[in-house]
Amino acid sequence: MSDKVIDIPATARLxxxxxxxxxxWRALDDMSGAASTGAAIKANAYGLGAVEVVRRLQSAGCRDFYVANWQEAREIEASVEEGTRISVLNGVRPDDMQYAMGSLAKPVLNSVEQVYRWQETGLPCDLMINSGMNRLGINPADIEQYDWNGLDIDIVMSHLASADEDVPQNADQLNQFDSVLQYVSGKRASLSNSAGIALGQAYHFDCTRPGLSLYGGKQRPELSAAIKQVVFPETQILQVRELQVGDKVGYNAKYTAERDHPIAILAMGYADGYLRGFSNTGLFLRGQTKLPVLGRVSMDLIAIDISGASDLGESDWVTAQYDLPTASRQSGLSQYELITGLGNRYSRYWV
Incomplete structure (x- = not known):
């Protein structure tokens, strides 16, 4: 047997x-005004590939990157240029200390316990304030009781819970964050995620931290015109077949043909992150021709109506309609779930 490794092309790609x-990124930077604009690249840059995203955004001028944990920090450390900063949003556990003390990245301290753990190192850090979201972060009452002079704090930050909505909570969190800054200061302050940037200058402070909108998400109307689609799932046709009136398709027969027409079976399914919410609602495209999803999306296969493109055949490629707001309406899933859930079976290529 030959030792030569045979390449097996993927049947689905991004x-x-x-x-x-x-x-x-540039549009969000413009919207951020005088504030510098970073990039949240946690969850492998929302599924796109963190190293490639860092390389491209650094070239554009981005100098602050935000990851969830130290594994994600390690993945990109070799890719960052001098002057680029990495913040680890989940903080620093006891188990993280050995790696964190030698890392280029800095922890975002989320609790008094983490503060005590880190202060002995003398190394830079960020600080997360709980301004009302009640996830991670130090409560304002604890901020007022602590002497922060012993910490080398770069960014004091908080996180908006409902910036995609026009609700009183946004102003409440802004006021809470403003009040805390009189007791603890860093070199910089930060409050806004992607949607928060669209709330206006009062929310921008010194630096902003967009995530979803970098990758095509549009959580507020103000973002719609500026933000472009980045991710386009593509898949191959495995088989073409002709339905007759009354034929049923897929699990539990959720589609029954009311006319004779051709369908194609695609090499993609919910194991790839194209979830069951797209059953009988999703669309694929061949150029501008819409090819509706028929029946239930299964683990590895999807059926589509190719009446409008009957020349399609085995091994031809089609593209999922995956503009995030549109796909969210089709599937009932959030834009965040749609993009971070795209699976590992896709090959990924940049254009």
Missing amino acids: RLDGEALVAN
Whole structure:
């Protein structure tokens, strides 16, 4: 047997638009005004590939990157240029200390316990304030009782819970964060995520931390015109077949043909992150021709109506309609779930 490794091409892939990614960052940077604009690249840059995203955004001028944990920090450390900063949002556990003390990244301290753990190192850190979301963060009452002079704090930050809505909580969190800054200060302050940037200058402070909108998410109307689609799932046709009136398709027969027409079976399914919410609602595209999903999405296969493109055949490629707001309406899933859930079976290529 030959030792030569035989390449097996993927049957589904993600086309990633590098120019759209950079354009989105620049649009968010413009909206951030005088504040510097970073990039949340946690969860492997929302599924796109953290190293490639860092490379492209650094070239555009981005100098602050936000990851969830130290494994994610380690993945990108070799890719960052001098002057680029990495913040680890989940903080520093006892088990993280050995790696964290030698890392280029800095922890975002989320509790008094983490503060005590880190202060002995003398190394830079960020600080998360709980301004009302009640996830991670130090409560304002604890902030007022602590002497912060012993910490080298870069960013004092908090996180908006409902910036995608026009609700009183946004102003409440802004006021809470403002009040805390009189007791603890760092070199910089930060409050806004992608949607928070669209709330206006009062929310921008010194630096902003967009995530979803970098990758095509549009959580507020103010973002709609500026943000471009970045991710385009594509898949191959495995088989074409002809339905007759009365034929049923897929698990539990959720589609029954009311006319004779051709369908294609695609090499993609909910194991790839194209979830059951798209059953009988999703669309694929061949150019501008819409190819509706028929019946239930299964683990590895999807059926589509190719009446409008009957020349399609085995091994031809089609593209999922995956503009995030549109796909969210089709599936009932959040834009965040749609993009971070795209699976590992896709090959990824940048254009």
